[in-house]
């Protein structure tokens with residue numbers, strides 16, 4: 301009988317949650333949901349020096365924020381726990397002892413210097429260095445002598461020297477590694493902490509993982525892991541190694557390319573649904589031209605068959621475009637909720653807001669929405685509602701404002717506005733269009749100078765709405781200022 305479909309995400313909590321990790325998690329999550337299987341999350345914290353609780357929290361909260369809920373694992377529990385590797389040391393120890401008793405693994409007392417020497421000799425002979433097998437058949441006496449010297453042994457796996465480790469990768473097709481190139485490798489260090497390759501295999505086997513989908517960087521670990529599966533006698537899962545994420549210059553994505561952690565995108569006010577949508581397209585190509593996918597659509601359509609083995613290039617412009625599509629779906633209330641923290645942080649307003657101020661701000665943010673690809677951009681856009689307008693520097697713009705027709709229109713417009721009792725969009729518009737007719741100037745000749753006087757730019761979203769939102773006092777002040 302086929303085993304129930306089960307995948308996992310197994311991050312090492314050694315730093316901020318990288319966008320590449322989020323994509324691995326997402327592919328697993330989507331498949332689990334698509335196949336109505338189980339998505340498990342466990343923490344691989346055997347690198348004691350680099351693992352932190354803070355990073356674990358960061359990963360968990362990012363997964364939650366992205367809406368990738370898990371069915372089994374840390375926090376939620378399950379029947380195959382514990383789900384943190386440092387809490388599973390006894391399990392690994394038992395498996396190691398089993399291998400030792402079956403003579404599938406052995407103690408190795410070689411020192412770092414001895415290993416280095418053997419390595420160099422092999423290199424000199426033009427060979428790919430592997431463990432030379434020095435301790436593979438020690439007698440009890442030899443082992444005791446080493447113990448007496450105070451050497452602390454590691455444990456190595458006996459690896460076949462002939463044949464291949466072969467598997468059919470979901471992304472890369474048939475992959476083969478020569479056994480002879482692997483060598484007897486360490487499975488447990490002298491501090492009794494198993495190495496990643498060992499712990500990961502034991503966990504995947506105990507946790508009944510059927511498909512291992514992870515980053516390409518682990519492809520070269522797979523032959524070792526297969527050797528461990530074979531030695532332990534467990535079923536080998538199906539592997540799928542997804543490509544690297546590269547920056548725009550086709551080099552491995554790093555800080556140089558901008559934000560690399562999920563947290564940074566969250567802090568910039570990106571929307572989780574948009575990130576999920578974008579990450580899904582990073583390596584997976586859907587059938588048609590569609591680019592905006594709801595979660596339900598992704599779950600329905602996602603398949604490893606359409607995941608490319610080529611490197612994926614992180615394209616911030618595309619992420620921004622996708623995020624923009626999701627921003628457009630927000631209600632005025634949601635848009636305010638997203639942008640408010642940035643506005644507060646910029647010092648433009650302080651909380652709590654009066655009802656009146658909240659309503660005004662909601663309208664302002666709504667008005668700006670066409671210029672917001674993501675939340676934090678609100679600060680730049682909303683500036684004009686709170687700050688003095690800097691003097692114009694562009695000569696062409698200065699020239700427009702100097703023209704007699706511009707001055708005439710601006711000053712007459714300011715006077716008209718002054719007389720308005722109700723200062724709303726309709727009233728402002730009437731005022732403006734009537735004046736155009738009276739003075740006899742058309743479109744651009746009226747709009748450009750007024751916009752320049754108010755914003756320092758010649759283009760932007762609805763002028764009348766903006767004026768209404770500026771209010772009488774600010775508008776008249778800016779118009780008059782431009783005449784000086």
Ligand code: GLU
Nearest residue numbers: 310311312344500514518
């Ligand atoms: N803990 C490994 C990592 O964060 C993942 C290992 C795996 O998926 O097999 O890179």
